Structures are given as structure tokens and as C-alpha cells.
Amino acid sequence: MLEWRKISRLKKRYHFGASNGGWKYDSYPELESLDAGKTMTIAEIKGPAVITNFHSTQHFIQDPEITKEQRKGLSLRGLILEIYFNNNPIPSVRVPLGDFFADGCLGRAEHFTSFFIEKAPQSYNCFIPMPFEKSARVVLVNETKYDLMNYSFVEFENLESWDENLGYFHATWKRFAFQLDGNTNIQFFHVNGKGHLIGRSYSISTDELLFRDFTYVMEGNNEIRIDGEDNPRVDYLGTEDSFGFSWGFQKVFNGLFNGINYVNLRKPTLLSIYRFRGNNTIGFNKSLDLRINWTNERLFKSFQKSLSRKVSKDRCWIDYATTYYWYQSTVGYDHEKLMPLNERIKLISKSNLDTK
Template structure:
């Protein structure tokens, strides 16, 4: 118990070190934006219906958008809260698109399916809390990532579903202040999905981005291919290419569950910087996250982030996956202590069905349905990243039977 109190005290001191709660900064103005004061004007909130809850929500017809934020000036968005009337439907969570534009840019710095943006992959809504996102009762979405801007900010939600969204509620809490920094780092987010990853090729969490900044982390969702049955899918290592890396990365992990802070498989848990919110072996659905807050990842020229698509099982099971299920896979290593066989380094490696194929735990490249949201800061208000994939790709097979 004493250790817990000590840890709490340390965390509190770290939280308050930047600014004491009783400090009053100069020339900073607190503003809230909601439908009750959409322009964040002083003394202009709750005017409709004589101040009696006159405009708490909006509707978004199919194919239309609504601005949550559209303001001029300089400031920092500190918190976003949002909920809507279809918050438990995976198709709607993937069909709603949230976009963020900084300093008058026409291209969004953020363009991500709404559910995935708020920290949960696969269009799921489950209760959790992390350092950056929370969903207290699986009915709302919260984000506390600071998002600075110099000349203006715009946040939109677009309904790309085939039906109307009856209610969307939100508030955005921000500070209006002048930025004295010579170079501002803007918040960005990127989403990507591959319905069937290419065998032997790493999945791209974040394509190469040029500039200076900080990689904040990612949440990843996987629907496993049924041909692999319930064999372990998470042997893939995260690779982060920094500042001119080409064939090989500077940062490399040792496995997927290792990257998110657990080991020997992956159940459900949610911690501040790492978590696994969905781990459904029967459905073959997994969603997990890792945020690099205590372990910052900086880049000064460019960055790219990938994760290997690799699983593992005993040799006999791997053979059965191929011979009985027709699963596509490429064996890469075999482990049976004290031996660890690197098949891809062998001149003439044995085939999986050969008598001399080594016995032991066999890791293999595999192909699954993978999606990910990457969060990062960049010293530019927009980037050259590809635009968000169309809604048909985002929602395809989102409900697995």
C-alpha cells in the first residue's frame, strides 16, 4: 500500500510540474465550443430557448458534414468530448469521419474514422481509460491530446453512412493564447486498413512522413483469417524507421504483445500507455494500443512505422494449417531450446513438409485484416500522406459472423 501511495505522489508531481494548479497565466483565455456557443464568443453561450437547453445537439443527414470547431486565432485545444445516438454500431463508428484542419490549410492533418480516432480499433466501443483517450461507459469519447494552432482551427464530422445520424453532442475545451515558439508542432493522425495483408510484407502503420516531430503512438485492430484457426497471430515486431533509415529501422521490438507491454499471448486490459481492449479468440478480433509518452520517439528529418505480419504455432499445427485449411504462410524461424533456427538465412531451407524440417515452435508470415491509427506531431499543419480510404473499405466485414 505504501508503494501505491508513493507511485501516486510521483505521478501527481510529474503532472503538476509544468504548471501548478494555483498559477494564473497571463493573456490566456478559456473557451468552450459546443452547439450552445459554436463560435466560442465571450458572453454568447446558451442563448437559444432563453437559455434553457436550446441547442444541445445536431443531426447529420447521410452524406453531409457538421463543423464542431471553426475559429480564427491562436490557441491550444485541450480536450474533446463527443457522443452520438449510434455510438455502439461499428458501421457508424467507421462511417463517421473526423477531420482536423490547422491554420487555414485545405488538407486535413487528421482524417480518421471517428471510432478509431478515439482510441479503439475495429469500430468497437468498450469502457476504458488511457493517458490520451477514454470511454467511461462505452457511450462517449474523450481525447486530451493538446492540439496547438497559430491562425485557426477547424474540426468537422462527416456522415458517410447511408442513414441519418439523429444526434451528435460535443464540447471542445481550449485555451486562446499567442504562441511564442519559433516552430510549432501540429497534431496529426493517419488511418490505414489492409483487408488482406501481403504475405511476407510488413503492414504500414504510418507511411514515410518528412519533417520534424514526435510519434505519439498507435492503436491497431486485427481480424484474423479463419484459416489460421485460433493460432497465435502476434509474433510481428514493430519497426520504426528514423531520419534516413532505409532497409533496416533504428527501433525494433520483439513481438506484438511485447510492444503493448504484456507477454506470452494477449488478453484484455487497459493501462495509461498500453492496453488491449478487445481480445476475442472466437471472433478472431483484437484491438490494442501503445502511447509513447514516458518513452518519447522524436524525429528530425523523417519517420515511418510498420509492424510485421507474423504468427506462430507448433510444427504439427502449422503443417495442418497448410495441408488441411489451405492457409497461406511462410515459415521464418523454429525455436526448440537450445536451438533457434533462422530459416531465411539458410541457403537451402527445408520445406515445411520435409522430414528434416526442424521440430519446435514455428514462426511464420501470415495474412490478416489489419487496420491502425497513427498519432504524431509534425512541424507542418498538413502532410503528404494519402487521403482516408473510402467508406466501403472502412466498413467491409466490420461485423464478423
């Protein structure tokens, strides 16, 4: 991916720049800080240019009146990363900060480095290139009641001209719970327009005893339909394989393009995974649709009967928090409405232990 000629070749002109945000305690007291209920601007950049790096501190809430897990949840999902291009009022990126960096299961992910994002000690870094023609605005929205200490910066490079073939980066987040059995076939992601998908990250949690070790959860055909076609263009025969793994999610592995950066196979059952694409992006001209379909699992017929009995008793709930990353020819996306903050920060949004 890193071509030595491009790294070593000297340029006629250098157009590198950077913009700071948050840390008003040093040379720039005029910087906006990440105060409770406020939106903090990190960068406003005129185009044409390309964002090459986004860095943010991790955050720590000190409040003895709430649990450690609540403090962690607020610091990860109470802060929303938004990126706007070309003065569009609709953000192209709207994702809770921790989920954008695949720090799944409320910050339990181990430190990892991928080609595009990383969780470093006490910080996050994003290396996804984000070109734009007219303008870019990068902000953090603090939806908590706490003033938080933050230092963020955005690095960018000005372009001499705009290339119409460049796409605009987008990312979106969705959290939802559903009952999983042999009849489950759910749309996970859909986008209209022209572009290509470069990655996804999932944070999955459940306290259903039948799903220990992610039994059956790891199955499900990952069906990708392009431009409205009836049959899937790509049909990965198992979720674990679609992320680059086999025989379930056995242990932590952090690769450059795919990883399991956290897994707990017992109670509660928790998983944080990511999969990115470099030269093998999935392109679309009109639309892309991704579904996970558990209806064809022939090896699990008897197990599916057990699931159906449990479903009738309001069991077999599983919780997915999903982030998708892609480029598109236009700017803005119709993001799912974020659930209320007190629900967003729960480790498991729908418990199976509340039922009998």
C-alpha cells in the first residue's frame, strides 16, 4: 500500500497544514474546549484539500456518583464525531467517537493499529484520506453534562486543483437489538448513490446463554447487493469469514485490515471486530445493500428449534452497534437518529435476563 517512490520523491511545493482543537491551556487560549453540551470545532479548512490525519485524546470522566461503566460509556458514546463537506448542513460523518475508532464494547478493545484507524495508549488516530473540493468542517459534539479535557488536531494537504473522480468520505453508526433465530434476515446497511465501501466495524453484545461462544451468531450469510439487483453479488457464508476469520471468533487478533480487538466468549458475550479494504473496495453506481441472513443454516436445524422456543418467551436478543465507512460522489447521508444517551451507553441494550 505504501509505494516507496511516492514516499521518497521530493515535491516542487509542499502544502501541508494542521488545525488544533480543545487544548486552550497552552499557546492558544482562544481554542474552543470540549465543554458540556457544546459543539467544539477542531478544523475549518478551505478546499480543494485532503484531510490526511485526525487525532483525538481519549477522555476520562471523574464522577463517583455513577458507575465506572457509565463513565466509560459517556466518554465513548456521549461524544459524536461529525464531518461536513462543501458547506452542506448534513454531515457526511456522524459516529460516536469510540465506535468510529472501533473501540467496541464500551472501550474494552485492546490497543491496535490498522491501515486506516488505531487505538493508541490514551488516544485515537485516523489515517483515512478525506478529499474535498470547497470546504471541510470537523467537530466533536459533547452530549454529556461534563466538561472534558481534549486535544485534537486535523492534518491536511492543500490540492492545486480538484479531481472530479475523487469521492467524499462518509461514515455512519447504527445500534439495534433483535431476536435471532432461524427466520432472521435483516438489512444492516443501505446507501444510495455512486461510491465504494472501504470497511465496517461491529460491537456485538448479548447475555443470552444460548449464544455463549457466539454459537450461531457467527453464522449468517453476509449478502451484498449492488445497484438494486435481486440476487447478492457477494454472499459470504458466515459472518466470521466475512471479517477474515474461521470457526468463530476464538481470540484477539489485530491485523492491518481485519481484527478481533476484543472478545469475551462467556457471560456476557462481547465482541469487537473490524474489516477494512484497500485495493479490494466494493463499488456501486446506484446503491449498495448489506443484509445478514440466518435462514439457510442447515447444520443448525435442531438448534434453531431451541431458539424458536426461547424467542416465544422473549429471549434470544442480541445487540449490534455497527459503523460503516465508504466514499461517495455526493456529500451528506441520511443517518439513523441516535438513540437517547442513557440508552446509548448501556453495554447491552436489550437483556435476556429480564425474562423467564
